[in-house]
Amino acid sequence: MSRTLPNIIITGTPGTGKTSHCELLAERTGLKHISVNEVVKDRECHEGWDSEYQSWIVDEDKLLDAIEDQAKQGGCIIDWHACDLFPKSWIDLVVVLRTDTATLYDRLTARKYPEIKLQENMDSEIMEVLLQEAKDSYDEEIVVELQSVTADEMESNIDRIEGWLNQWKENNAAAT
Numbered sequence: 001m002s003r004t005l006p007n008i009i010i011t012g013t014p015g016t017g018k019t020s021h022c023e024l025l026a027e028r029t030g031l032k033h034i035s036v037n038e039v040v041k042d043r044e045c046h047e048g049w050d051s052e053y054q055s056w057i058v059d060e061d062k063l064l065d066a067i068e069d070q071a072k073q074g075g076c077i078i079d080w081h082a083c084d085l086f087p088k089s090w091i092d093l094v095v096v097l098r099t100d101t102a103t104l105y106d107r108l109t110a111r112k113y114p115e116i117k118l119q120e121n122m123d124s125e126i127m128e129v130l131l132q133e134a135k136d137s138y139d140e141e142i143v144v145e146l147q148s149v150t151a152d153e154m155e156s157n158i159d160r161i162e163g164w165l166n167q168w169k170e171n172n173a174a175a176t
């Protein structure tokens with residue numbers, strides 16, 4: 001499948017900074033920010049609300065149907081705390097954001113998460129669940145792990161992804 005623009009997943013445990021990164025990256029590059037949380041809610045790609053976890057129970061098939069056309073066109077930044085459901089053929093880069101435990105704890109408690117959800121997310125970050133999921137689901141050379149603790153790190157992450165995007169465009173233009 002040939003796309004004139006790549007698709008990028010920005011993933012990581014909730015609170016690591018996916019939305020902040022995606023918004024800034026979209027502003028700088030003009031790529032489309034696809035907030036999966038919003039798609040799930042707005043397009044009703046769910047099987048109801050989980051009151052214990054305070055989140056939607058996602059219907060993955062409906063979600064994939066909802067974003068397929070955009071993904072096939074390319075130029076999407078997909079923002080979600082899971083990545084293994086997106087077909088390999090759609091994805092050109094997977095960025096896994098990482099945050100140290102103390103910082104993540106502060107960010108999640110500020111959101112007043114239910115205790116069970118807070119603990120599960122902390123465990124997930126400590127056990128590197130998202131990084132492993134990304135490595136298991138995509139070729140290792142397209143998976144990049146980036147620290148997201150400070151604003152400076154976010155800036156340099158965005159610069160790095162922008163650099164990668166420009167290189168991708170050059171390579172793709174050369175290939176056509």
Ligand SMILES: Nc1ncnc2c1ncn2[C@@H]1O[C@H](COP(=O)(O)OP(=O)(O)OP(=O)(O)O)[C@@H](O)[C@H]1O
Binds near residue numbers: 013019147149152
């Ligand atoms: N690199 C960073 N430096 C400073 N603050 C950050 C950084 N990354 C995220 N934050 C802050 O942490 C909080 C959570 O960020 P954000 O909402 O972007 O995370 P998220 O991974 O998208 O969460 P969710 O999965 O729940 O949507 C926000 O208050 C944001 O400003």
